[in-house]
Amino acid sequence: MAQSGRKPIPISGAGLASLLLAQSLKRAGIPFRIFERDASISFRAQGYRLRLSNEGLDAIESALGPEAFQRFWERCGKTGGSGFAAIDAITGADITERPKNTDQGKAVDSEARGSLLSREGKIVGIARGEMRKLFMSGCESFVHWSHTIMGYELTSSGVHAIFADGSKSVEGEMLIGGEGIYSRVAKQVSQGKIKTYDTGARGIHGQAPSTAFKGLGEGVWRLTDSTRADRKVFVITNVRPGDMDDPDVQFGWTLGAQPGVVNPPNNDYSMVGKPAADIAKTLTANWHSRVKPLFDNMVESEAAFWKITCSTPSGVPEWPNEPRVTVIGDAVHSMTPAGGIGANTAVRDSALLGRLIAEAGGYKDGVTAAYEKEMRVYASEAVKASYGMATAQFDVKLDENSATV
Missing domain, CATH: 3.30.9 (D-Amino Acid Oxidase; Chain A, domain 2)
Incomplete structure (x- = not known):
């Protein structure tokens, strides 16, 4: 049950990382709202089958808890x-x-x-689509479809998400950008330092x-x-x-x-x-x-x-921390499919950030800084490995002058 009197945490995007984070917050009783640009979960193709590493499975189990993870495990091949x-x-x-x-x-x-x-x-x-449905289970009433977040506005006591039509969300304690490689939240919070290359x-x-x-x-x-x-x-x-x-x-x-x-x-x-x-x-x-x-x-x-x-092959960049705003998953570290690393890194983000917010009882100064410090280490290693394998498999070459998406 959500803690009474707390402002919700807006989450941008209803992808895997965002939904798993929502599950973690729900277990901790911390209110949240998810805003997704698509009209429904079946609006577009859900992509390919995902392979889960030990680290990925540990993160999912940590976020879902024993009972929900057992249901998830039973559906895995x-x-x-x-x-x-x-x-x-x-x-x-x-x-x-x-x-x-x-x-x-x-x-x-x-x-x-x-x-x-x-x-x-x-x-x-x-399958990615099945995984997404499992992560959404129990969170359906908190997902607002056809809402595209274009940025945010900080206030003296929180943050508003700004939608494509110019309207704003209710004031939230924090804003989490998890809307993938085209994330406007990521661009704003990192001051353009987060880049995704084509x-x-x-x-x-x-x-x-x-x-x-x-x-x-x-x-x-x-x-x-x-x-x-x-x-x-x-x-x-x-x-x-x-x-x-x-x-x-x-x-x-x-x-x-x-x-x-x-x-x-x-x-x-x-x-x-x-x-x-x-x-x-x-x-x-x-x-x-x-x-x-x-x-x-x-x-x-x-x-x-x-x-x-792929994100910058040298790893996740540094940017001045904003205590009320951070990013997870592909929004901060897009990867090639080589090695199947991307989704496993994204769910690690969800579990880490969810745990830190739960331990703090909601927003607390220092939470996003602690998350970003730890995330940068494992995510940078993952991006480098993914790019290295893709170079061998796809003959791709990137540098700072390559085209971005």
Whole structure:
């Protein structure tokens, strides 16, 4: 139950980090409100399946508490196998142990395989959309849809969120920006120091009936097509046990490519479905029969484009702390999908900030400073690792003069 007399904490965005933070605040009895630009939870594609590390699972358990975490754990898939197995998409051959050209490449590949395993020696994963619904459970009445936060206004005793139509939220104790890579809160609070770069690389999310994955078998797989130096394409997919004979169950895959290979028509990322499916089918047209069913049998309506972005590769920047405003998740540290690090880092933000606010009983001077100090350490390490792996996988190169989103 919310503490009577306390002003609510506005949270910008209803993504994973924001919703998990809300769960933590709800458990502590601290009032909050979530403002989301979309019209509903099903307004747009929810993205790919997420792999959860030990650190990510620990953070989720800390924020949800024992009972809610048990429900979450029961919905997660637990995949066995040898870790990150690789397949040559053209020949269908296993190439997991193929030596890399450099020692750095070997280290990156080994690190990526090892980081997949978490509890019970399994690779634990869950669809992003399902994870979001679980994190929203019990918070539905506190989510205000179709509200885009454009910034904030500090007062002598709190903060107002400012919406796109010029109206303001009720005065809150604090404001938490968790609205992703286009966060206006992040830009304002960091005085422009938080930057998200467009790597130029692009991808496509897709789904197919689980029966299409029989040629792979259980495990986490990377399908690689490097037949052309200027058109490297790869696909990541997680094949869970027990469902490969049920055509009513769908598994997801994520296709990524180096800059210039995947280009949505008119550069329109809201143009999902068949346009994205057609590009995926074209790029995989000559792939081996072992893997081609993933694309030949894909559910076209579920295909969606995505940009591959990354925060400043050197890590989370410093900015003058604002005691009543801070940022979490992609709003402060966007990462490439390499290594599956981004979501795990975001939920660590939620658990850390939620714990600090709960311990303080709500707003208290020093809470956001303590959060940002600790967050910068693990998030900077994560951004560097994510960018390093993406450099090897996508051939992306960033510097301070690269285009931002």
